[in-house]
Amino acid sequence: MNLNIKLFFLVLSITIINCPNNYGQVLEKDSLALVALYDSTGGESWVANTNWKQGPVNTWNGITTVNDRVTEISLPSNNLQGRIPSRLGELDSLKDLELNINALSGEIPIELADLSVLEVLNFFNNELQGEVPKALESLSKLTLLALGQNKLKGELPSNLLSEPPFIGGDRILSLSDNSLTSLPNLSMIESLNVFAENNFLTFEHIEPNLIIRDRGQVFTYTPQKPVHDSIDVSVGTNARLVLNALVGGSANRYQWYKDGEMILGATSSTLTLNNISSADAGRYTTVITSDIVTDLTLERYPIKVNVLDRPVTAFCERTTLDATVEDPNATYTWSTGATIPLIEITEPGTYSVTIETASSVVEEQYVAELALADIVPGVDVIFQVRVNEQDLAPEQALLVGGPVQFRNTSQAGNDFRWDFGDGGSSEQANPIHSFQLPGRYVVGLSAQDDKGCDVVYQQEVQIQELFVTNAITPNGDGDNDRLYVEPFLYPASLRVINRWGQEVYYAENYKDDFDGTSLQAGVYFYELVIEGTRQKLTGNVSIVK
Structure with missing residues (x-):
């Protein structure tokens, strides 16, 4: 080999050894995935980040490699903050991913479903949000899925851990302390331990899975968070109110309470209050038990019932009846056929509305009647004619083309409008107007009272040539x-x-x-x-x- 070739290989070997981006003895995509984890979770602030982004990958704290592939990431209690990068899904030889007891946030990346040989997925005790991706059902080799103590919500995918584990091995599904609303039937999975307490699970989720405990495995499900929502319901006197505490389960028992006191005979999933009066106001809760799941008691979030004395709605030409409640998913059915929260009416009468939410059904009535205006034209609503800063007597003739000020001297009313009788109009407070033709004109000042009733004060003016x-x-x-x-x-x-x-x-x-x-x-x-x-x-x- 000549000298130049020897020199080339010498320089190349030195460059490779000293290159700061060469992380040594793993595939490039593996090292880049780890760098993405470091950068997106504040690697510089980790408790332990020895050799990360400096030495060979197999010397990085918490990383295990076999041959040229990353097989384990173990960084528990290491102050990881931020989102889990989707590039971790490229570590297709990864068997163990342990990022528990950190401060990871955001959603679980769907790309993790590509980790086909993953056996341990441990995100226990973080701040992860959103739903558990259904795509994780493809992780057929999982023996540990630890998602407890996060902020996960919604339904759990039905086929998690559905594949049989390795012979002689147990599987662990940790879901406790989240806001999950379902648990699939896991009874077909042998050697499975489940931790599911402190979610929004009900008896229908527990009943089919009791066999887990009967087999000698661990199944924890008590306590659970209260069911339904905590709400305020405001109803008028004489209304009908139905409160709901229904939850799933085949052998449920219900007992309603008001202000902490048991309501005798109120043992249905719903509680109906007819002809409501002020005595019905209070805080209602329900205790729910099961003849099958005997060691779990559920409680309904409280419903606060406010009873209002709805006055008769007095109106003149038209008015709006408003039955809007806070729940954006509420449905409305009016006696007029309208299905919106607000309706406009032009006729007096009694209008009923049914408002349905997941927690209650309200049936009440609004009474509307025609009203007289509270303001009197010529007394409360009146104006003065002025020319050249002088008030004129009503009989004083005005000059064609001369500017005339109409000064509003009303003592009450709002939404004032002027009509000068010659086709001209104004909404100014004290307009100036000129009449271009001689004749007699009726000038009107209209106003509304607080109920929306219109009144008009009129005064005739005479316009003449000089x-x-x-x-x-x-x-x-x-x-x-x-x-x-x-x-x-x-x-x-x-x-x-x-x-x-x-x-x-x-x-x-x-x-x-x-x-x-x-x-x-x-x-x-x-x-x-x-x-x-x-x-x-x-x-x-x-x-x-």
């Missing part, structure tokens, strides 16, 4: 003594010119005071300019003496 007298007789008799403007509501200037075009009178702020006494009799011309309306009126006026 009128100016065309003759003045300044003789002091009080009749046509001056040049009068009607309706005179806005500041105006007046200019008077004789027939030769000479200005004989001017007032910037005219006050109906031009009487022509200083002028000779004859015909004069005037120009009247109304501020704020863009109106200018010209004409002639005769002074008669």
